[in-house]
Amino acid sequence: MLKLARVAVAVLVAGAVLLVAPTPVYADPFGDTRCDKNPGAPGCEVTAGNTGTTGGSNAGKGGGGRGGDGKCRNPSGEEILCQRDGAWAGADGCYYRPIDPSPSTVQALGGQPAGEGGWYQRTCYGADGAATTGLGGPVWIAGVPPVVSPEVLARQARARLTLPKVEIAMNPPGDQLVNLPVWLALDRASWRAQSATASVPGVSVTATARPVRVSWSMGDGTTRVCDGPGTVWRPGTDPAKASPDCGHVYRRSSAGTPGGTYTVTATVTWEVVWAGAGQSGTVPGLTTSGQVQTRVQESQAVIG
Amino acid sequence: MLTRRLVVGLVAASLTLSAGCSSHQSGGTPAPAPVTSSASPGLGPRAAAEREALAAYTGMWQAMAKAGEVPDPDAAELRQYAADRALARIVSVLVTYRETGVVTRGGPVTNPRVTGATPADAPTEVTVADCGDSTNWTKHKKATGELIEDDPRGRRSITAVVKSFDGSWKVVSFDVGDIGSC
Numbered sequence: 322m323l324k325l326a327r328v329a330v331a332v333l334v335a336g337a338v339l340l341v342a343p344t345p346v347y348a349d350p351f352g353d354t355r356c357d358k359n360p361g362a363p364g365c366e367v368t369a370g371n372t373g374t375t376g377g378s379n380a381g382k383g384g385g386g387r388g389g390d391g392k393c394r395n396p397s398g399e400e401i402l403c404q405r406d407g408a409w410a411g412a413d414g415c416y417y418r419p420i421d422p423s424p425s426t427v428q429a430l431g432g433q434p435a436g437e438g439g440w441y442q443r444t445c446y447g448a449d450g451a452a453t454t455g456l457g458g459p460v461w462i463a464g465v466p467p468v469v470s471p472e473v474l475a476r477q478a479r480a481r482l483t484l485p486k487v488e489i490a491m492n493p494p495g496d497q498l499v500n501l502p503v504w505l506a507l508d509r510a511s512w513r514a515q516s517a518t519a520s521v522p523g524v525s526v527t528a529t530a531r532p533v534r535v536s537w538s539m540g541d542g543t544t545r546v547c548d549g550p551g552t553v554w555r556p557g558t559d560p561a562k563a564s565p566d567c568g569h570v571y572r573r574s575s576a577g578t579p580g581g582t583y584t585v586t587a588t589v590t591w592e593v594v595w596a597g598a599g600q601s602g603t604v605p606g607l608t609t610s611g612q613v614q615t616r617v618q619e620s621q622a623v624i625g
Numbered sequence: 626m627l628t629r630r631l632v633v634g635l636v637a638a639s640l641t642l643s644a645g646c647s648s649h650q651s652g653g654t655p656a657p658a659p660v661t662s663s664a665s666p667g668l669g670p671r672a673a674a675e676r677e678a679l680a681a682y683t684g685m686w687q688a689m690a691k692a693g694e695v696p697d698p699d700a701a702e703l704r705q706y707a708a709d710r711a712l713a714r715i716v717s718v719l720v721t722y723r724e725t726g727v728v729t730r731g732g733p734v735t736n737p738r739v740t741g742a743t744p745a746d747a748p749t750e751v752t753v754a755d756c757g758d759s760t761n762w763t764k765h766k767k768a769t770g771e772l773i774e775d776d777p778r779g780r781r782s783i784t785a786v787v788k789s790f791d792g793s794w795k796v797v798s799f800d801v802g803d804i805g806s807c
Contacts, residue, residue, distance in 0.1 A: 350689065351733065351762075363716075364711070429704070429713055429716040442724040458717040
């Protein structure tokens with residue numbers, strides 16, 4: 322009993338030391354690129370190319386992890402901190418924190434693997450606490466998350482969100498005229514909150530995406546940002562009247578462009594919030610977009 | 626005849642290299658910008674390939690040093706000089722720096738030489754050996770700028786494979802040895 326308490330104190334002390342110097346460091350930048358201490362990392366697999374999955378698929382497996390007693394253990398069965406520097410202990414004794422690498426980073430790391438899973442920053446600490454057995458790095462963990470926490474489940478729920486297709490309702494319908502107001506609107510089905518849930522026994526987290534704004538790239542070099550889906554133009558409305566909330570006026574005909582049309586792109590930004598296990602928070606947002614081609618004609622051509 | 630031309634090419638290449646070296650040693654500054662293509666007329670395809678491969682190798686480490694100052698795993702320059710496993714390793718390290726609040730300052734001193742080229746007459750793959758020096762390439766905490774002391778630096782033996790992608794040379798893999806290995 323006394324021995325256990327002593328171990329717990331030692332663990333806490335180790336944790337305190339880490340709070341002071343949390344940066345895992347063991348080499349110069351040259352050395353950080355080495356694979357010998359980091360065999361599962363992107364670019365370290367013998368067969369690595371620009372396809373396939375990155376390493377770490379076994380990262381969440383092993384004898385450790387959070388047991389039924391709520392304590393976290395490494396694969397040798399020793400008790401370790403459940404949380405360190407904002408990351409959670411996995412069954413391999415390393416720590417995982419969900420990250421959102423950019424598309425260009427994902428491409429460089431070997432591409433986005435198919436199927437469910439998530440990107441994590443993995444950090445492994447050595448027996449002496451401050452030192453590390455490897456630099457760790459970004460890894461894709463397929464399937465079930467390597468760690469269980471509401472924040473990690475929130476990422477998983479977010480990945481399950483199915484956002485609606487962006488349906489553009491530019492009005493008046495058909496060709497547009499120079500100097501005549503265009504009403505920019507999205508079909509209401511494109512602008513509806515969406516939810517998805519991820520759970521493990523005992524914990525369930527729901528992520529909800531809400532559309533917050535739409536950025537309209539008009540094809541003539543101008544961009545208009547609107548805080549709502551816009552108002553749909555109704556027949557009978559004075560064509561010279563501008564949209565009350567989201568509109569544009571073309572000043573140049575699209576005749577000189579390739580194909581004779583402008584490409585209009587509407588990009589919707591979604592905020593994602595989550596709630597579950599008595600906690601709540603936000604995760605990085607999402608975007609969806611849709612395109613239409615529109616022909617803009619000189620009005621005098623029609624009048625004349 | 627062919628042999629003599631090759632020797633001339635190699636001498637030219639090594640002259641370029643030693644010029645690069647002496648500037649490193651005297652200034653202690655990062656390697657100069659890659660030689661521009663306008664210098665290539667007159668060089669045979671092999672000498673030109675070797676020169677481009679060395680420029681890609683040097684460019685890759687300098688691009689990593691530059692991206693490490695931010696740190697920016699998405700830096701376009703990295704993708705200009707590195708691909709495949711080499712790019713994956715460097716991007717992976719830069720992501721880790723960003724996620725753990727680390728930036729780098731300065732840069733490595735490199736001094737690469739060609740150890741092989743295939744096919745010999747018009748190479749598409751060149752192997753490079755180097756003794757890279759990280760003495761002036763330091764890691765810092767991004768928040769405070771504080772030097773991360775626990776950071777052994779020095780000379781490391783490095784080998785790399787550089788490939789031509791439609792005439793654009795990129796490092797595709799590299800191996801880094803221990804400090805003091807050269």
